[in-house]
Amino acid sequence: MDKTFSDFGIDVPPAASGQLSLTCPQCSAQRKKKRAKCLSVNVEKGAWICHHCSWRGGLSQREQSNRTLYWRRPDYRQPAPFSPGALPEDIQRWFAKRGITPAVLERNHIATKKVYMPQLERWVSAIAFPYYRGETLINAKYRDGRKHFRLEAGAERILYGLNDLEQTTLIVEGEMDKLALEVAGFRNVVSVPDGAPPPQAKDYARKFEFLQADEEALKTVKTWVIAVDNDAPGQYLAEELSRRFGREKCKRVLWPEACKDANEVLLKRGPEVLTDCIKNAQPYPLAGVLTVSHLSEDIDFLYTHGLKRGMSTGWPSVDICYTVKPGELTVVTGVPNSGKSNWLDCLALNLAQQGWRFGVFSPENQPVGHHMARMIEKWAGKPFNKGSIARLSRSTLAQGKDWVHEHFYWILPEDDQDWTVEHVLDRARALVLRYGIKGLLLDPWNEFEHLRAPNVTETEYISLVLKRVRQFARYYQVHVWIVAHPAKLFRGKNDQYPVPTLYDISGSANWRNKADNGLVIWRDLGDPKKDLVEIHIQKIRFREVGRLGAVRLRFDPVTAVYREPEPDDEAAFPPADGADKADEQAYLDSLYAEYEAQGGK
Structure with missing residues (x-):
């Protein structure tokens, strides 16, 4: 059965024709001026559009809201031509x-x-x-x-x-x-x-x-x-x-x-x-010789507004030690199964809540549809699969797909190409222009194709590539995270792996030297029920971004997100006595000594 205007709540007078101006059933009743005629209706074409709330549609199709589902091509309205004529x-x-x-x-x-x-x-x-x-x-x-x-x-x-x-x-x-x-x-x-x-x-x-x-x-x-x-x-x-x-x-x-x-x-x-x-x-200043005149406005802006911290990570305790600033490189490491990738996904999701968009190169997180589903699950705060806890609804799933589509863009390996860092950066450049991404996740380093020349050592190669990544980050003001695995570690006291350092990353000390920020994700792998995860901030180049230290977050296994510990949870480090506590303090003292030796940078 053909629908009429009344089926959509539009009150068209009998025998009306042509173009009409009417009240909008979608928004007029909620506004102060309830009788404002903001809805334009073309009776012959059976179409309408509200100039206030953008509700539009036609009798031959379902009504359309001003929200376009992500998998549909935008259906733009073309204005009726008008003749300029002589101006009054x-x-x-x-x-x-x-x-x-x-x-x-x-x-x-x-x-x-x-x-x-x-x-x-x-x-x-x-x-x-x-x-x-x-x-x-x-x-x-x-x-x-x-x-x-x-x-x-x-x-x-x-x-x-x-x-x-x-x-x-x-x-x-x-x-x-x-x-x-x-x-x-x-x-x-x-x-x-x-x-x-x-x-x-x-x-x-x-x-x-x-x-x-x-x-x-x-x-x-x-x-x-x-x-x-x-x-x-x-x-x-x-x-x-x-x-x-x-x-x-x-x-x-x-x-x-x-x-x-x-x-x-x-x-x-x-x-x-x-x-x-x-x-x-x-011209905008490029690499080369600079003078104060090139950056005079920038300096005045900094004087007026101050050296600002980076964006919030979404966790207040982490913000004390680490914030996220565009144009920097953060290296993330940790022993296998410590949750590096999952924590980084949660960090990206928190930043996306603040308007950031991301390019994601994560070959280990495939099929990509599964990775997308996990991001939707984190966004919704409800499990994706059926279980004892109520899963996210169909309507929430649709909203989650729309939201993830707006903020995350996956860079996919192709069978006919060697996926070098340069190939990924080429795709990221396109994402900067088209979508304005502010973050780029490279996870993990060992999944790239590393075409190292025979006369170049691994240390030299890593130095050159990290320099290239840092140049990209600074030039396009994109924050880049690289996940890199440490070399083989040996279990220590209580059959636990020690907290690795950036110098333990396989291949080169340049992982520590070239990074602006260095993070280590650690948890007690000997106790699978233990849900406290430690974030060790081992390098901060610029003091306005954060400081060295370590904090704990509580992992929620149902939705795979991280939350602030409750007030009665353990402190930043587990209770320890004697040598263990002294070792922990020595570890922190060494990091702060290095921090001070660099002038607090």
């Missing part, structure tokens, strides 16, 4: 006060249109900035007189001015800045669609999904001139853009004092000064 005189005067000429407005198809503004919960007259890909209208941004903005609901987000890409392209933070630069003679300008996300945005990476659809077109740009706002959000935006495009392809524009963006420079200083700012854009 008051709008022309408004642009003229901002230095924008009629010729620039005409070339960029600026128009006016009556639209629904969610912030006001009513329809208003607004300026329309159309977003084109070729001759096709993909999206439009609307701005009213009170500086409220909105994009077309359900439409694809792309760069504003995409058709103006050239081998050298300027990228700005707003449509007005693009128009201002065109007044100064620069047509090769694009703008990000949503401005600069706030630095504290939890899922900062999702704000850059507009780069994915036009990835091939963006590759034709040889030089990017980043001309975003001179404020904290602009600083973060510039860093993220340069990280994704590659700093060797980027220049940064510095605006004159008391000018925040291109449009302000045009108004306060004129087109000549705006032109000079663009022509004097400075």
Whole structure:
């Protein structure tokens, strides 16, 4: 039986036709202005879309929410074309006060249109900035007189001015800045669609999904001139853009004092000064000789905001000794079956909860579907399999698949290739551009194809490869973890393996020397029921990141996650007396002595 609008709660008047504006059954009842007509309904096409909550659908298909399941291709709505026509005189005067000429407005198809503004919960007259890909209208941004903005609901987000890409392209933070630069003679300008996300945005990476659809077109740009706002959000935006495009392809524009963006420079200083700012854009510093002038803004930023710690691991006790900073290399080791990989997965999951995205090269965790299932299990906090404890539901499974898809990308070995570290880093570079990954898990080291030349020793080879990994981490501001197994250890007192050190890792002392941070995961393998796991922090290069020490976490075997111990649990180390306690203290004293000898770095 064919469905009607009433089946979806949409109250279409009898004999109505054409385009209607109605209240939305999904969101109107929960809002202050319950009678706001935010739902556009096309009676002939049997389709609708809410301009407030983005609910959309049609009579010939099931309704669609604004959440797209991960395995479906995004079904974007294409806005109805509109003819720019002649702008009203008051709008022309408004642009003229901002230095924008009629010729620039005409070339960029600026128009006016009556639209629904969610912030006001009513329809208003607004300026329309159309977003084109070729001759096709993909999206439009609307701005009213009170500086409220909105994009077309359900439409694809792309760069504003995409058709103006050239081998050298300027990228700005707003449509007005693009128009201002065109007044100064620069047509090769694009703008990000949503401005600069706030630095504290939890899922900062999702704000850059507009780069994915036009990835091939963006590759034709040889030089990017980043001309975003001179404020904290602009600083973060510039860093993220340069990280994704590659700093060797980027220049940064510095605006004159008391000018925040291109449009302000045009108004306060004129087109000549705006032109000079663009022509004097400075390349991002690369490897080589640097002076204070290269990093003057960075130094000022550090002075204002301080040397910040890394991201929280998700465990307060671990944060005391170890936090996670982009651009560093952490080496993780431990005896077999101590839980290195599982703990690292939990750490990545905790960071993903804070908005990070990860590339994962983990050949030991195959089939990959099993690894994905374990990540979903950790995310849900409920067992994946049937058992005495209630497993996660089907709906939770669907949400978990969607969430893991958004944050983790597996790099898979292929039969026809030697999977060297360089091959994996090539895939990781692509993930930085496309998805903005902040973390890369390489687990374990011995699964790589190591094509060492005959005249290169193992120590030299490991030194060269770790140097390459560190360069990748710093250049793309991605934190890299490498899991490396220790050489054969012998059981000691109480038939237990000792806590290994970074120097015990098979192959080279460079595992200790080249790492920024070094962690050892240890547990009592002689007692399989014992669920306390020790995290030994044996190297911290930069003191703002953490300090040397050791903490304990409690392992939950049901969901394979780690939690903070209860207040009545044992302390950081098991109770010991006599020689055992003295040995433990000597071990800590030696680590702290080395730490102090390095100047606390």
